[in-house]
Amino acid sequence: MHLLSYLWLTINITIDPTMFTSGPFTITWHGFFTAVGILGGVTLSVFLAKRDGVPTEVAQEIALVGVPCAIVGARMFYVFEHWDIFGSNLPKIVTGITEGGITLYGGLIGGVAGGLAYALYHRWPIAITFDAAAPGMLLGQAIGRIGDLINGEHLAARSSLPWAVKYLNPNSPQFGYFLNHPDPNHPLNPLDTYSVHPTAGGYELVGDLVIIGILLFVLRRFVKVPGWIFASYMAMYAIMRFFLSYFRIDEQELWKIPVPQLVSCLMVGSAIIVAGVLMRWPGPITPEYAERVWGEEAEEGDVPRSRRRRKPDTTA
Numbered sequence: 001m002h003l004l005s006y007l008w009l010t011i012n013i014t015i016d017p018t019m020f021t022s023g024p025f026t027i028t029w030h031g032f033f034t035a036v037g038i039l040g041g042v043t044l045s046v047f048l049a050k051r052d053g054v055p056t057e058v059a060q061e062i063a064l065v066g067v068p069c070a071i072v073g074a075r076m077f078y079v080f081e082h083w084d085i086f087g088s089n090l091p092k093i094v095t096g097i098t099e100g101g102i103t104l105y106g107g108l109i110g111g112v113a114g115g116l117a118y119a120l121y122h123r124w125p126i127a128i129t130f131d132a133a134a135p136g137m138l139l140g141q142a143i144g145r146i147g148d149l150i151n152g153e154h155l156a157a158r159s160s161l162p163w164a165v166k167y168l169n170p171n172s173p174q175f176g177y178f179l180n181h182p183d184p185n186h187p188l189n190p191l192d193t194y195s196v197h198p199t200a201g202g203y204e205l206v207g208d209l210v211i212i213g214i215l216l217f218v219l220r221r222f223v224k225v226p227g228w229i230f231a232s233y234m235a236m237y238a239i240m241r242f243f244l245s246y247f248r249i250d251e252q253e254l255w256k257i258p259v260p261q262l263v264s265c266l267m268v269g270s271a272i273i274v275a276g277v278l279m280r281w282p283g284p285i286t287p288e289y290a291e292r293v294w295g296e297e298a299e300e301g302d303v304p305r306s307r308r309r310r311k312p313d314t315t316a
Contacts, residue, residue: 010195011165017151017172033147038067041140048132048220053286058124059132066115066133073110077103111137127227127283134233135215142208149201155250156196163202164195197247207240224293226285227278231271238267 019027042063049059115133119126148154152167152174167174178194197203211233219229242264245251251258 011163011198012168013150013152013165013172014168015150016169017153028147029150030144030147030153033150034144037140037143040143041136041138042067043136044139045133045136048135049129051288052128052132052292053288054125054129054132058122059129062115062119062124062129062133065118066111069114070107070111073113074103074107077106077109080106108137125226125284125286125289127230127278128285128289130227131220131229134230135212138208138212138215138233138237142205142212145201145205145208147201149198149205154200154248156199157247157249158194159197159247160195161197163198165198165202166195199244199247203244203247204240207244208237211236211240225275225279226282226289228275231275231278234271234274235268238264238271 015029017028017030019029019032021027042060045063046056046059050056112130115130116126119129149165152165152172155174155177169175174196178196214236215229215233219232223229223232242261245258245261245264248258248260251260253259254262
């Protein structure tokens with residue numbers, strides 16, 4: 001009975017994290033799905049931006065700037081968190097990027113900062129462009145998390161839940177960690193007694209898809225202020241990521257608090273500030289956006305209805 005229960009309550013993953021190696025470069029499932037996620041996310045964002053009147057070439061240009069900035073930001077944030085590894089091997093900061101080793105929060109910060117700076121420079125409609133970008137960014141994150149699930153890169157806490165996973169490939173970081181950190185109750189068979197929470201590739205993947213659904217089918221229908229969809233994305237993702245830290249065992253800490261939880265709190269605060277600023281200064285909109293959101297006509301570069309000055313009452 002115990003054996004049958006064990007077999008049903010564990011999802012075994014035996015895939016090698018490495019797809020192939022060519023010279024000094026290693027291509028992993030994480031890197032592959034990250035690339036696919038970028039392609040899928042940019043495609044969705046450009047499609048949504050076009051529906052809201054942002055020219056395709058404008059959305060593509062912002063993406064062409066934002067994506068490299070996101071990759072640099074993701075890598076730099078990871079390097080900062082693991083300076084004890086990279087401090088003595090600086091070339092690995094570049095050569096080891098295809099093996100994994102990126103931090104999602106760093107990617108979000110870098111991508112948003114790069115895209116925002118580029119849009120501000122060209123005086124494009126930033127708020128509605130970022131509203132279109134939010135679902136695409138989440139789609140890219142969700143697809144990228146498939147690679148995390150295969151590789152087992154993010155160390156998770158032990159679990160006996162029906163959806164717990166167990167990594168059996170020797171190249172998986174989870175395999176090596178639990179081999180060297182056996183269960184105190186079963187010290188002689190460390191690899192036979194553990195299964196872990198599917199944090200990044202399971203919980204976060206599902207959470208990303210749920211938030212995408214809310215953004216596309218609820219907020220795009222009911223939110224009337226440009227930029228609030230993006231602010232909502234920031235807040236919802238940060239709240240989800242805050243609680244996911246309780247299932248992770250590999251996160252760096254600051255003041256005995258996991259760094260992602262601190263960043264999550266900052267993101268929620270930033271989202272509230274962004275929402276407040278955009279409520280007062282939403283920036284220009286497009287006729288297509290006005291038609292979709294308010295069902296009324298507007299001229300190119302007009303400001304949202306909430307910011308238009310009312311005509312004085314001359315009937316008295």
